[in-house]
Amino acid sequence: xxxxxxxxADFINSKLQSEEVYLCELIGEQSDFVRxxxxxxxxxxxxxxxxxxxxxxxxxxxxxxxxxxxxxxxxDQQRITALLTELREKRSHLPADPxxxxxxxxxxxxxxxxxxxxxxxxxxxxxLPTIKNHDFVGIYAAGGxxxxxxxxxxxxxxxxxxxxxxxWSIYHNTDKAVKSAYAGFDWKxxxxxxxxxxxxxxxxxxxxxxxxxxxxxxxxxxxxxxxxEILLLLSWNGFGLKAQRTKDSSLxxxxxxxxxxxxxKITLLENTxxxxxxxxxxxxxxxxxxVTFISAGRYDSALVSPRSAKEYQVNTxxxxxxxxxxxxxxxxxxxxxxxxxKTLDTGVYVNxxxxxxxxxxxxxxxxxxxxxxxxxxxxxxxxxxxNVMRFDETLYQxxxxxxxxxxxxxxxxxDTDSYERRSNRCAxxxxxxxxxxxxxx
Amino acid sequence: MQDLIKQRFYKIIPKVDxxxxxxxxxxxxxxxxxxNVMEPPVTKKDIGVMITVFDQGGAGYAATSDLTESGLRRxxxxxxxxxxxxxxxxxxxxxxxxxxxxxxxYQSQVEKPWxxxxxxxxxxxxxxxxxxxxxxxxxxxxQASLWSVQTEQLYLTSDGGEISQQHEYLMPEIRVTANxxxxxxxxxxxxxxxxxxxxxxxxxxxxxxxxxxxLAEEALQLLAAPNCPAKKLDLLLAPDQMMLQIxxxxxxxxxxxxxxxxxxxxxxxxxxxxxxxxxxxxxxxxLNVSFDPSMxxxxxxxxxxxxxxxxxxxxxxxxxxxxxxxxxxISQTRAGLSGVANSRANNWNRPPIDRMANLNVEAxxxxxxxxxxxxxxxxxxxxxxxxxxxDSRNKFQFGCERGQLIENGELTxxxxxxxxxxxxxxxxxxxxxxxNKDTFQIMGVPYxxxxxxxxxxxxxHASPACVFSNIDVFGGAV
Numbered sequence: 001x002x003x004x005x006x007x008x009a010d011f012i013n014s015k016l017q018s019e020e021v022y023l024c025e026l027i028g029e030q031s032d033f034v035r036x037x038x039x040x041x042x043x044x045x046x047x048x049x050x051x052x053x054x055x056x057x058x059x060x061x062x063x064x065x066x067x068x069x070x071x072x073x074x075x076d077q078q079r080i081t082a083l084l085t086e087l088r089e090k091r092s093h094l095p096a097d098p099x100x101x102x103x104x105x106x107x108x109x110x111x112x113x114x115x116x117x118x119x120x121x122x123x124x125x126x127x128l129p130t131i132k133n134h135d136f137v138g139i140y141a142a143g144g145x146x147x148x149x150x151x152x153x154x155x156x157x158x159x160x161x162x163x164x165x166x167x168w169s170i171y172h173n174t175d176k177a178v179k180s181a182y183a184g185f186d187w188k189x190x191x192x193x194x195x196x197x198x199x200x201x202x203x204x205x206x207x208x209x210x211x212x213x214x215x216x217x218x219x220x221x222x223x224x225x226x227x228x229e230i231l232l233l234l235s236w237n238g239f240g241l242k243a244q245r246t247k248d249s250s251l252x253x254x255x256x257x258x259x260x261x262x263x264x265k266i267t268l269l270e271n272t273x274x275x276x277x278x279x280x281x282x283x284x285x286x287x288x289x290x291v292t293f294i295s296a297g298r299y300d301s302a303l304v305s306p307r308s309a310k311e312y313q314v315n316t317x318x319x320x321x322x323x324x325x326x327x328x329x330x331x332x333x334x335x336x337x338x339x340x341x342k343t344l345d346t347g348v349y350v351n352x353x354x355x356x357x358x359x360x361x362x363x364x365x366x367x368x369x370x371x372x373x374x375x376x377x378x379x380x381x382x383x384x385x386x387n388v389m390r391f392d393e394t395l396y397q398x399x400x401x402x403x404x405x406x407x408x409x410x411x412x413x414x415d416t417d418s419y420e421r422r423s424n425r426c427a428x429x430x431x432x433x434x435x436x437x438x439x440x441x
Numbered sequence: 442m443q444d445l446i447k448q449r450f451y452k453i454i455p456k457v458d459x460x461x462x463x464x465x466x467x468x469x470x471x472x473x474x475x476x477n478v479m480e481p482p483v484t485k486k487d488i489g490v491m492i493t494v495f496d497q498g499g500a501g502y503a504a505t506s507d508l509t510e511s512g513l514r515r516x517x518x519x520x521x522x523x524x525x526x527x528x529x530x531x532x533x534x535x536x537x538x539x540x541x542x543x544x545x546x547y548q549s550q551v552e553k554p555w556x557x558x559x560x561x562x563x564x565x566x567x568x569x570x571x572x573x574x575x576x577x578x579x580x581x582x583x584q585a586s587l588w589s590v591q592t593e594q595l596y597l598t599s600d601g602g603e604i605s606q607q608h609e610y611l612m613p614e615i616r617v618t619a620n621x622x623x624x625x626x627x628x629x630x631x632x633x634x635x636x637x638x639x640x641x642x643x644x645x646x647x648x649x650x651x652x653x654x655x656l657a658e659e660a661l662q663l664l665a666a667p668n669c670p671a672k673k674l675d676l677l678l679a680p681d682q683m684m685l686q687i688x689x690x691x692x693x694x695x696x697x698x699x700x701x702x703x704x705x706x707x708x709x710x711x712x713x714x715x716x717x718x719x720x721x722x723x724x725x726x727x728l729n730v731s732f733d734p735s736m737x738x739x740x741x742x743x744x745x746x747x748x749x750x751x752x753x754x755x756x757x758x759x760x761x762x763x764x765x766x767x768x769x770x771i772s773q774t775r776a777g778l779s780g781v782a783n784s785r786a787n788n789w790n791r792p793p794i795d796r797m798a799n800l801n802v803e804a805x806x807x808x809x810x811x812x813x814x815x816x817x818x819x820x821x822x823x824x825x826x827x828x829x830x831x832d833s834r835n836k837f838q839f840g841c842e843r844g845q846l847i848e849n850g851e852l853t854x855x856x857x858x859x860x861x862x863x864x865x866x867x868x869x870x871x872x873x874x875x876x877n878k879d880t881f882q883i884m885g886v887p888y889x890x891x892x893x894x895x896x897x898x899x900x901x902h903a904s905p906a907c908v909f910s911n912i913d914v915f916g917g918a919v
Contacts, residue, residue, distance in 0.1 A: 033894045037703050040532040044523040045502030047790045047894075049489065055481070066485040068506040075509070079486075086484070093560050095479055121526045128530055138706040139893035167893075169706045175833050177705065246582035247620035256623050354709075357829040359840055359860050360917030362625040367838045369831040388831050390838060390862070394918055418894035441836050441862050 001028065001050075001146050002112070002158045004071065009150030011077055012054060015084055016152060023055040023102055025282050026148040028069070029422055032120035034140040036168070039132045044124075049421070050146075053282070054080070056087040060096040063087040101306040101316065103284030106155045111278070113161035116186045117142055123164070126189040130196050131168075138168030141422055142187075147278045159278035161185070161424075166192070167416040169372060170199045172206040176385055179225070179352050179372040183414040202373060211376040211384040217436040219347035219404075221340050221377075224411035224429040229353040231268075231328050231427065233366055234395070239270075239293050240323025241302040245312055252362045253396070254299040260396050262297040263403040267331040269293065270303065272318075275327025276414065277424040280318070281305075287318030293325070297400070328427035333406025335433060340407065342380040343433060348389075349375040349382065364395040367440075390441040398434050406430040442466065442508075443595045443605065446490065449510045450597050455517050457496035457524070459540055460599040462513075463747060464490045465789035467592045470555070474567040475584040476575075482560075489789035494520040495535040499528030504790040538774055542602040543751060547744025549609045550737045553641040555589035563587060566644075573654040574617050579664060580657055581620035588612040588633065589640075596749055604745045610899065611643040612636030612887055615653050619660035626663035626857055627842055628656035631681045631824050633887045636899070637738045646738070659843060662855055669844045669859040669916030675819030675873075676861055676912040677812055680882035682841050683802060683904035685825040688886055690865035691723075691730055692797035692900070694834035695757060696891075697768025701776055703794070708891045709832030712866055713763070715776055721763040724869030729803040730758040732767060732781045739901030740885035741785075741798035746770075748793055750782035757781075757800070761870075768795050787896040794892045799901035805875025812874050812908050819847035820914055822859045830865075838862040844914075858917030868909065876905030 005026045012022050028050035035042040050069040055062055065083045069076050117123075120142060127140065142164035149157040165183040178199045182192050222230075237243035238250045253260040270291040272279050279287050283306045292300040303319035304312075320326070335343060348370075356368035370389050375382045394400075407430040415425035443464065450462045466488040473480040489506040490513065501523025503516040524535075567585045574583035589611050596604040612633040619626050635647045644650065678686060694711040698704055701715075713721070734742050734752035745751055748770050757765045768776060769784025772795050784793040813821075827840030844859030845852050863871075885901040 031894075035703070035893050037532050037701075037705075041527040041530050042532050042703055043500070043502070043792050044527050045491075045504065045792060046519045046523065047504040049504070049506055049790050051487075053483075062481060064481050064483045066483065066487075068486065068488050070507040070509065070512065072507060072509055072512070083484075083486070090482070090484070090560060094482065094564075097481065098478060100481075121522065124526060135702075137702060141894060167706065171702075171705060175710055175831075179706075246618060247625045248582060248618055252625060253623050354832055355829045357827045357838075357840075359827060359838065360858050361827075362623065363918035365918045367827075367829050369829065369836065371832050388833070388836065390829075390831070390836050392838070419890065419897060422894075441838070441864075 002148065005148040006150065006156055008052065008076060008080065012080060013152055015081060019058055021057040021152045023151045023284060025053045026146065027051050027421060028146040029143060031141055031143040031422060034124055036131065037137045039134050039136045054083060054087065056084060056091060058091065060100055061091050061094060062097060062100055063091040063094060099307045099310040101283065101310040103155065104153055106153050107286050108156045109280060109286065111159045115144065115162040117162050117164060118187055123187055127192065130193050134200065135171040136168055137171065138166065140166045141418060145422055145424060149280050149284055151284050155284055157280040161276060163414065165414055165416055170203055172203055175388060176206040176210070177372050178202045178206065181416065205375065205382055206373060206385045208384045210387045212387045213376065213389065213439065215440050217438055219344060219435050220437040221344050221349045222432045222434060223351045224413060224431050226350045226353040227330065227429045227432050228413050228427050229356050229368065233356040235325050239303050239325055240319065241304045241308040241312060242323060244302055250358060250361050250364045251299060253364065262294060262396065262400045264297045265333050265403060265406055266297050266399050267295050269329040270325045271327050271329035271428070274329060274428060276426050277326040281320050285316055285318045291317050326425045328429065330429045332408050332410050332430045335405040335407050337407050337409045337431070340431065340433065341377060341382070344377050345380055346378050348386060349377050359392055365392065366395065367392040389439040391438060392440045393438045398437060399432070402435045402437070404433040404435055406432050446508065446595060447597060449513050452510065453514050453517055454599045455494065455521055457494050457521065458536060459495040461493045462490055462597045463789065464595040465592060467590060467788065469588070469590040471586060471588040472563055472567060473584055473586040474571040476582065477568065477571050479564060487788065490516065491789050491792065492516040492520045494524045495538065496521065496524045497528050498534050498536040499524040499526070499531055500535045501527060502792050533771065533775060538771060540598065541749040541770060542598055542600045543604060543745060543749045544602065545604045545744055545751065547606040549607065549638045551609045551640040554609065555591065555611065555640050558641055570615060570653040574657045576654060576657045577661055579619050579621050579661060580617060582618040583616065583657065585615045585653060596747065598749065602749050604749055606743060606745065608638060609640060610636060610638055610740060611640060613644060613647065613649050615656055617653070617656045617660045619664045621664055624664060626660050627826065628660040628663070629824065629842065631884065634681060634684060634884050636740055636885050636887055637883060638740060638742055639738060663843060663857045666855045666857040669856040669914060671915035673911050674914050675816045676909045676914060677816065677819060677821040677847065677906060678909070679821065679823040679906055680904045681824045681884055682822050683907055684884035684886065684902040685828055685839060687800055687802060687902045687904060688900065689828060689830045690834060690837055690868065692767070692800045694865060695767045696795045696797060697766040697772040697776055697780055698795040700766060701772065704891065707893050709834065712833040712835045715778065717763050718766060718778060719764065722761055722870065723758050723763045724761045725872040726761045727805055727875045728758055728761045728869055728872050729756065731756050731801050731803060732783065733799045733801050734782065736799060736903060738883050739799045739903060740887065740899040741901045746782040746784045747786050748784040750784065752782040755781045767797050769793065785898060787898040791892065791894060791896040796898055797900050801903040802905065802907065804878045804881045804905045807874045807876055809876060809880050809906055812876060812906065813847055813852060814850040815874065816847045816908065817849060820859060821845045821847060821852060835865045837865060856916065859914065860916065861912050861914045863912060871909045871911060872907055873910045874908040876907060880906040
């Protein structure tokens with residue numbers, strides 16, 4: 001695939017006209033997807049998709065097009081030639097772009113993943129006997145993921161990986177279920193079996209009579225998965241320079257005097273080095289190893305795309321077009337996981353949050369639901385599953401004044417999203433113990 | 442291209458119980474003027490096929506963008522391989538599913554096709570609108586955009602089914618942000634929710650021209666407005682919020698694949714159970730809801746779903762009573778209930794699942810003035826800005842861009858950050874008035890997310906304004 005892409009890049013180069021520059025990016029995958037319901041297969045199939053984006057530039061004028069590759073050289077070259085003609089014609093009608101910025105210094109890189117995945121059907125053969133006696137519902141996704149960049153300055157970047165990600169719930173009844181996942185690059189059937197055994201053990205607690213609490217303020221423990229949901233909401237316009245300069249950021253109150261801060265226990269980074277996403281972006285810039293968003297509770301830096309860099313006259317740090325983090329890293333705290341229940345004492349143990357959104361974006365007040373295995377805890381012991389509750393709380397409370405501590409152990413979470421393509425986002429996160437967390441419904 | 446695909450498909454049909462090919466070609470273009478500067482326009486040309494095979498009780502699919510005969514043959518083998526793997530391991534016995542075998546054609550009604558208008562005219566139109574937005578230094582950001590999508594689909598089955606469909610959509614948007622200190626307020630056309638099937642004539646239908654200035658004025662008004670009060674009030678929802686209310690608390694809970702459990706790991710389950718159809722009081726007697734793929738302007742109007750079922754209007758709730766689930770052919774067979782033609786995929790690379798398509802509240806009798814006059818203490822809310830609902834689609838909290846109090850039968854103070862919360866199972870029973878045809882508007886959601894693997898799809902929601910009694914409303918953080 002890498003050679004095929006580089007050959008297409010050379011082909012584009014050969015078709016350039018005087019003073020033209022091109023940038024191109026390939027994003028592709030060979031994915032097996034198997035959906036399960038009630039411990040059986042619901043839908044199973046394979047998807048092979050390869051998208052090529054070409055940006056054709058002349059001076060400050062440019063136009064961008066994206067096409068599907070069929071991986072047949074002659075057909076793909078015909079499609080590229082037609083697209084270049086179309087982009088050239090379109091570009092002639094467009095105004096000059098004052099914010100156009102792309103890398104001109106050649107920085108080629110290569111990160112080639114090793115394919116250790118067994119055949120997909122073999123993995124399913126491992127999975128089915130383990131799940132068949134449970135109300136197991138979820139998705140298996142696995143296979144190669146490819147990202148490439150090339151430009152007319154001879155820069156070539158390649159990133160390939162071969163991950164698997166099984167994301168599941170095992171249900172007791174109605175909405176009472178244990179959620180878990182197994183992701184990585186080196187499939188071990190025994191590890192999957194162990195995880196299912198753990199899920200089934202947790203399911204025993206869900207068989208107890210559910211507890212219902214009244215709206216009000218409670219002490220809660222948010223698992224790393226629950227913290228992840230909060231950070232995913234924040235990533236929507238929270239950390240990008242454009243959102244900050246246009247007063248659209250949910251962290252506006254951390255940026256505007258008198259500034260509001262989070263707890264000094266909060267240090268949050270984009271940690272590209274420890275992530276699974278490519279270290280290059282669509283205009284050819286190489287990302288720094290880390291970008292610190294929040295340092296000891298105070299706002300530090302934003303993600304800056306090349307376009308924002310030009311518009312606001314700052315340096316880019318390799319932010320993607322949307323200025324969305326891909327590799328969250330929240331530093332650990334001092335609370336040992338084995339001490340969580342004892343320290344929580346009486347309150348709510350939240351394994352998962354769901355469907356978060358802002359009830360007041362610039363105040364960073366957010367709402368959402370508890371989901372899956374959420375428990376009522378008394379005197380440091382899990383008493384019963386909790387019926388779902390809605391919360392409504394500001395970030396400045398839950399990761400600020402009311403944060404008791406973060407856990408010392410962290411969990412590495414590989415995102416399961418597959419909108420348009422399988423995600424390469426990940427996060428390394430602790431759990432959080434929070435006081436006076438507001439449940440409203 | 443379609444003829445070539447057809448010839449190749451008929452050459453490669455394997456000896457199996459059923460095989461289909463679904464070809465999708467999508468061409469899209471988005472033009473954005475942000476703060477009077479053009480953003481880089483992107484043209485996308487996406488093309489590919491999905492092969493589906495049913496054989497001896499198993500089923501498998503394979504999606505590929507390699508449309509050569511050898512590419513299609515490889516996809517058939519991959520689909521067959523998954524069909525064999527899932528045989529006797531599948532939740533559905535596909536040997537008992539007889540798929541529709543239909544011939545037909547559907548095409549969007551388009552007066553001014555996107556491609557027939559020069560790009561320079563479209564840029565000028567957006568520039569003019571953008572320049573109207575910056576009416577004050579407190580306008581911190583603004584943009585105007587047009588997003589056009591044209592699709593061609595061909596669905597072929599091994600037993601002679603052949604359906605072709607062509608759609609064109611236009612999704613316009615204007616967004617204005619006003620800021621002062623730590624306060625930011627927004628007014629939008631609804632984040633692409635005014636999108637419709639059609640060409641540039643959609644702009645006239647939604648009165649796009651001049652909206653930029655109006656939205657900027659309203660954003661400034663909100664910046665100076667008091668917070669929405671926290672109390673129980675009668676709630677008058679405009680169609681651009683009814684759309685979201687219908688989507689989240691009627692559409693999703695009635696999707697049959699959620700009810701029978703397929704979505705429990707991701708999009709969620711439903712508080713609705715199979716035994717409720719035909720008898721459950723979903724809402725007040727004024728609530729009439731239809732699945733209606735026949736309203737040509739709506740985003741999800743079509744002739745056939747992606748498993749070849751002909752689409753027609755069906756009432757899902759009539760006079761408040763739940764009648765019909767939103768489930769396609771396979772889900773109907775699994776559940777033993779009749780449903781609608783809503784098995785849809787968002788593209789060639791995702792398999793069809795149950796989708797709500799166009800789901801509309803039928804117009805009632807009340808004029809807008811009659812509804813306002815009837816409210817002693819209430820609030821009008823417009824344009825969705827925030828949405829959150831539990832995985833059973835019951836406990837919800839929604840927010841709007843703009844609120845206006847109703848006191849003693851009159852619209853009074855504009856308020857910012859209006860939110861409300863409730864429970865689907867009881868909320869619709871508080872429906873006390875349904876607006877007439879003059880209040881009825883066509884809206885839609887271009888990004889409805891669901892499914893594993895995930896897919897976003899276009900759905901349509903048309904609705905009149907409606908009044909709900911005694912609802913818990915509240916404002917933003919102090």
